[in-house]
Amino acid sequence: MGEILGREGFCIRPILGLPKSRGIIMLKLTNVHNHPYIDPQLLLHPDVKALVKGIKVALEVGNTSAFINNFGAEFYDKPLPGCTAEMYGSDCYWVCYVRHMSTTFYHLTGGCKMTTASDSYGVVDHTLRVREAGGLRVVDASITPFITNVNTNAPIIMIAEKGSDMAKQKWKRAAVSWHQLTYLSFPHGFVYLSSGHPHCNIYSDCQINPEDAHDRCVDFNL
């Protein structure tokens, strides 16, 4: 590496925007304080092949007259330590290179995916509510059923905007004004409310402390 230190250079970096490899997340124990088992299972076979193809395209681009004649470009072709057993430039060499040199983009997604009810691996529904766990939404990168092409940040901001809109909408619908309510007093000072409001009409849905609440309705079912 010493011979190229301080010299001008460029690099072409093939990126796998839509990897086919799928990782796994498994619970090790039923104790929630235990970390799960996570194996990203990176670089399963088709992905390696795609990256090798990308390297070949990069080599072709670097070998065009535009790069060679205009910039005097030449590849740094010292064999990678660890891959010297393979013939330099062969497919096996590039497979070895990919397995040694690849990095992740940290675009972790899909651990908590949104799917239809028939998918036993689905976790949240189309409104991001966790199935069979009323009152809980997941709003982050994990809900995407598959990875978006390349960068994840912008799509996740979109998911967050949509998720917050849905939650606000739900609360707005659930808000019950005083005049709609029938009060049932209990000795501990809280009032459980029953109202004609379509989204807030059973006792367990609504709990309001009359001291500080006016239009507040806690909707446990989100």
Ligand SMILES: Cc1cc2nc3c(=O)[nH]c(=O)nc-3n(C[C@H](O)[C@H](O)[C@H](O)COP(=O)(O)OP(=O)(O)OC[C@H]3O[C@@H](n4cnc5c(N)ncnc54)[C@H](O)[C@@H]3O)c2cc1C
């Ligand atoms: C090094 C790196 C570089 C990246 N570069 C890019 C890029 O250039 N472009 C791009 O589009 N994407 C990039 N990404 C990916 C992008 O940042 C993520 O996909 C995105 O931020 C994920 O959003 P999220 O809301 O799902 O999770 P996060 O952004 O990770 O947010 C999770 C939040 O939850 C908090 N949290 C965690 N545990 C708890 C807890 N127990 N209680 C309360 N809060 C908790 C964390 O502090 C954090 O604020 C990069 C990621 C990394 C790691």
